[in-house]
Amino acid sequence: MKAIIFDFDGTLADTLPICFYAFQSVFKEFDDIEVTRDEIKSMFGPSETGIIQENLKNSNCDQAIDMYYQKYREKHEELVMTNEVLIDLLQTLKKQDYKLGIVTGKARKSLIISLDYLDMNELFDVIITGDDVSVPKPHPEGLNQAMALLNIKSDQALFIGDSDADIMAGKNANVRTVGVQWLPNFQTQDFSVQPDETVNHVEEFIELLEIERM
Template sequence: MRTPLKALLFDLDGTLADTEPTWLAAKAAVARRHGIDWSEADGIASIGQATEVYSAEFVRRGATGTVRDIGDEISAEVAHRLSQGVSWRPGALELLLAATAEGVATALVTMSYRGIAETVRAQVPGRAFDVIVAGDDVSRSKPHPDPYLMALAALGVSPGEAVAIEDTQSGASSAEGAGLRTVVVPSHSPVVAAPRRWITDSLSLVDLPILRALLSQEQELAEVTRGTR
């Protein structure tokens, strides 16, 4: 009997929602508030960086407060803007709702702070996300496997019973390091092929039967490796 699909673990930024324009606008707004120089090129270069990295750069350029203060301020600005509405990535919301309708557990695994994650969860119709692991919940962020390991433990499922949905090389490495099969829809940067990674153009092309088939392939590969077939 094949292992069932028990959980889907979604990344947020660039995967579930198209949030990068919001992040760029929020960073620019906070920079103006602090009277520091922050160009459009600076914003683009900061895409994908950990909160602590770009916040430290704000402080280095003269922003008032600690690195954590600036990170909190930028995150609050993003959450405020997302509370006005979320731009979902094609097919992402539909896949999330299909999973919840069939009783598949869902998790949001994001390096954005919890306030942002909770704001996005509030925009999803009905029940969404049994578990949230946010950037301020972990000491080691993606590409370390810690965020996904924490989510799996909270859901009570094994890696072989779940699939991660990601958009970046860093995110995919994090999920796969936790033992997960990963579906990747690249957003702002290319993602290289890997044995346990399925790269596709859009989540509109992904449904639950496809994800269950991916898990079956994973189990078959494991059985061949163990010499059980």
């Protein structure tokens, strides 16, 4: 195992609350509707830009997208807590010479905001966002891009995620998958496609890797 690739929202950071807040603000402001968290989850796949372009009835998409990022930034510190356990995990994996990556449907602009706030900027060897692919997860394009940039084969990587789309993307890329439910907010309670492993605590994941290394 040479590389560990992560989804971001709900996997590496408890950012779902800030995503919900920003989307709800936009749809209230521009379409005058209240959207639920489950309704927002059902839109996930494309980047935030794509979600707004595909779902907003109001024609002022550019203004709505600008408002999304404004809301995302202004409430980030209040709604997203730094998770020291996950930062320690990433730092430990780097010390163990794993290559680290992110493959997320999130737009690069919001990802950079979160990485800055959470002090995760210097931890990753490759980052593929929703802006970098033509087809979102569960299509394997993002994972295949990441593995090509890391110069590794599919059997040398793990993909860690919290949603059905993550697990299906991993399987479509022939990558071993780990479904995680270790943050307060995650996307999938019951995976419709079973990951190769499921863990509920970071400690379980560390134990899994230790077994791999033996």
